[in-house]
Amino acid sequence: MEFLNGVNIYDIAKKTGLSVVTVSRVLNNNPNVRESNRLKVEAAMKELDYRPNAAARILSSGKTSMVAVVVPNLMDAFIIQVLSAIERELKASGMFMVVATAADDTEFADSIYASLFMEGRVDGILILSPIYDNGYYFELKKRNIPFVLLDREQVELQVPSVSVDNFYGGYEATMSLIRGGYKKIAHITGSECFQSSSERLNGYLKALEDSGLEAGEGMVVKGDFTPACGFNAVSDWLRDGNLPDAVFAADDNTAFGVLNAAQINGIPVPGRLAVIGYDDHPYASMLFPKLSTVKQPTEEMGVSCVNMLMDIVDGKPKRNMRIILKPTVVLRETTRN
Amino acid sequence: MEFLNGVNIYDIAKKTGLSVVTVSRVLNNNPNVRESNRLKVEAAMKELDYRPNAAARILSSGKTSMVAVVVPNLMDAFIIQVLSAIERELKASGMFMVVATAADDTEFADSIYASLFMEGRVDGILILSPIYDNGYYFELKKRNIPFVLLDREQVELQVPSVSVDNFYGGYEATMSLIRGGYKKIAHITGSECFQSSSERLNGYLKALEDSGLEAGEGMVVKGDFTPACGFNAVSDWLRDGNLPDAVFAADDNTAFGVLNAAQINGIPVPGRLAVIGYDDHPYASMLFPKLSTVKQPTEEMGVSCVNMLMDIVDGKPKRNMRIILKPTVVLRETTRN
DNA sequence: CTGAAAGCGCTTACAG
């Protein structure tokens, strides 16, 4: 690191006639420094263009000011929204975000990224990737790695998490359709590896049940969070002469595929087919017809998970280590209200 | 960092009867270690579950294995594609990516993120955000910060960069329209703060000129990389009875807005209006009609900029510190070919 | 409010 300018704490000490301990104190905003000395130190730092060496501070203090965020990939609007929120919150707290992609716990554990905490490069990790193996929680706990799960829960194991009530989201999305007068309501699911997928499905099922409705033949189709699965679902329904009145898509990607198929096939939306998605993709409010959807509290997720992680890192009393946020239905133009 | 398990290089030395220097050597794959000793050390490391302490290594070696990527935001498909490519490449090289958002050089310099290099937290930085002030290059050079500019150039100043030939992209996109027989061709520009915007515009202008065409009244409209600007452009043209035959949109967001307006207004695409975008947004090939566009070599950008940065960090002979990649036109369904 | 001393866990010449 030839780009560090080479002036250290000793230079400041010498220049001010104080000790490095005092210099260190002003560096860390320790109040136990005489005001005049603090000023003297600050002036010297400015004059010599002093910059504290992060590695040295980390080595002696044990705090990195870095947090790793593990995500399955970067190609999803929801993930990016959460990542953005986390970055904003971290930045505001003077922390840095290192992003690590890993499809799931196994891939993460086997990758170079495991060294992020094994070698003490970060203070903690935020995990959004799927975790299949319970053993992984134990591994993290055993090693005392501060971590928080995002959009994922582990009730039995008492694992810190910030999640969104996907059952509620699925339930409310479906109820909004039912309130709109739709009867034959379909659901296109999300990828199975995400806990959220099954919860949304359950919410959908429960809403139908509570309303004396039921999912008819072919009304629950497996999807994978892509426009293609939404498009294909509509094509298949059309082929079978089994088009529903409304569809609750597991995410907006899927919903866009449904919308696209409707448009191509001249199906009036929401007249003949209503559509509600999930995530509030940026395009949902930018393209016409504007997509009704379930907006995730991504901003709150970012704030909450960072705060929770910091509390754990600081060893604060761990109360309420399981936050469940509510999403909100946003009705726009693809549903009759 | 109570989660580090407390075994250090001395423990390994003691256990093996060798010195810490030898242990350090095997840690760094230094070939000058007797094979039997290497094995002994490795066995001890495994048995004690030893993990090297990153901070200590950084402090004494000066290498962080971290790279910062500065982007204006996370809400753009092109940015995300580049970020993904960089992450993949960094991961493959055993490096970590810290992402820092900053609207431009001024914001970056004033933010906490400046300490990323000031305090030696990273080996270098990759900059995708706009840089307005030439002084900033000097600042970086003066401090000897290894950096590479992405999608931005500074010919006079000889600044390391990996960019895409936006003039070429604009030229080829427009030529593909001209070859398709379109005459009245419009362009909706990108945000002015990006160098790429003016270059695409220039490419468009030159293609028209080379073909004996010219941009008629109202055919160049200012945009900002959003669906709204594309949508509004079409609305305005329609209101003025001045709809072009084809439009080259500065990016796919804009193009989707154009497509959307065409659809809403019943304008056949590409029959009455052709559209070509830029970036190859994931949706471009997923939604119908599939969008013709200009695909950026994002994968190559990621690979090149990481390699270039590593070369600079390693002080390698700096030949060819200015790479210009070519984008490629991808014709799909929104243009007649 | 201040400082001397020890320590954080490695790597880097240098000598052999």
Place this chain on the structure above:
DNA sequence: CTGAAAGCGCTTACAG
């Protein structure tokens, strides 16, 4: 191929 010594630049008790 191996190791003793010094050093990287801070922070943390501890004593005063």
